[in-house]
Amino acid sequence: MAEDAVVPAYERVKAFIKAQVNQGVWRPGAAVPSESALQQQFGISRMTVNRALRELVVEGLVTRTQGSGTVVAQLHRISSTLALRDIHDEVLARGHVHSTRLQHLAAVRASAALAEVFRLRRGARLFHSVLVHCEDGLPIQYEDRHVNPAAAPDYLGVDFALTTPTRYLLEHAPLTEASYSIEASLPSVQEAACLAIAPSVPCLVMTRRTVSGPHVASLARLVYPGLRYSFNGKFQL
Amino acid sequence: MAEDAVVPAYERVKAFIKAQVNQGVWRPGAAVPSESALQQQFGISRMTVNRALRELVVEGLVTRTQGSGTVVAQLHRISSTLALRDIHDEVLARGHVHSTRLQHLAAVRASAALAEVFRLRRGARLFHSVLVHCEDGLPIQYEDRHVNPAAAPDYLGVDFALTTPTRYLLEHAPLTEASYSIEASLPSVQEAACLAIAPSVPCLVMTRRTVSGPHVASLARLVYPGLRYSFNGKFQL
DNA sequence: CAGTGGTCTAGACCACCGA
């Protein structure tokens, strides 16, 4: 099982520590040997040990305190990353074909609610797009999006047969912050029609707000038919 | 040559690169200066530059290819962590009162489907619990859970007025891996009744499988009324 | 081939912690 020859030294140190923790030899709160101890044990330099331990901190396996030492972390903090991903890439990654139907694309005036989200005045100019994304021809996402012209002035001229709003915005309005909310709800009549589902079919609705530099760049309402789509993730040590 | 120790050199390099990206000077796909270039620019050693760039890879801001170079990452830059969190803590964190109703707690025999999930034989002994979690008296989660006796042999004796299954398992079966799936669907008749909602109300359903060491520890089906609960998150650089 | 990142060393000085 050991191809040690090609495994970097810092990986060997990490593997050793992970094994002790996973096998319960070192329990949460237990002290991990000091850098100098590991340095001697493995016969490598301290910098290499240091790198291994720093990476384990990032992975959440240990915590370190200057002057005190390294201890095994309380393992209650398993988490997974939910990436902001372009649905085009997502569908391709599953080996399927992605296609888009553009339903609507125009400039609009901001309602009071939209103005507040975008931190603009009521009646300010916004772009509005509505698309339906299909995977192998089957609708999987209804995308209703408002865009701040200050972040993407040429949005109305984009050919959404060639790119997606998500991709275009990622490329033209460098993302600095985003927040989302995922709920379950019933689709509107129009959403149901576009997704080719009955209005009684529950849907996942993600509302996502993105910020680019000084501007609130975009507010999107993404509706997924509950039976055709799910968010999946994995946590791992 | 010791620097002004206030800000470590590698942090200065990271801040510089982040600034270029955030201000749009370097667009996604653009090349980042090589390690030796940055080494000269900052007057520091290559190892220090290397550390800065490696940390930026972990943060998802850049990607590196040996022999080719470092480029600003395309899309995956922003991601958020979806933590595996105890609902008791979650409700308390919102400043509300958490309470639990135990509906069912017993040993059962594994069906074929359950046996496969737990990597056990059909008919193997499992524990089964059903609880309803309330926030300020209002049901917000229906928790239907199967537990592997090998991971938590005393599960049937736990007083779920004092702790939650999630917390008990985190404390007694150190987590090594977990995977989840979030879908939208309608509740079963029993779930709707326990949650005090109509069977036509869409719900978020999270299915979560946890692994502890050699055992699949638990499989949980968590049903949230769509109108009373949402998953929220934030991405930030 | 020249340039890039991937890894590693054997030192060093410092700030911090606990006894």
Add this chain to the structure above:
DNA sequence: CGGTGGTCTAGACCACTGG
């Protein structure tokens, strides 16, 4: 005080990429 981690250096050899 001695031991710990936090940081940094000035080299080094290697594997890989691209032209």
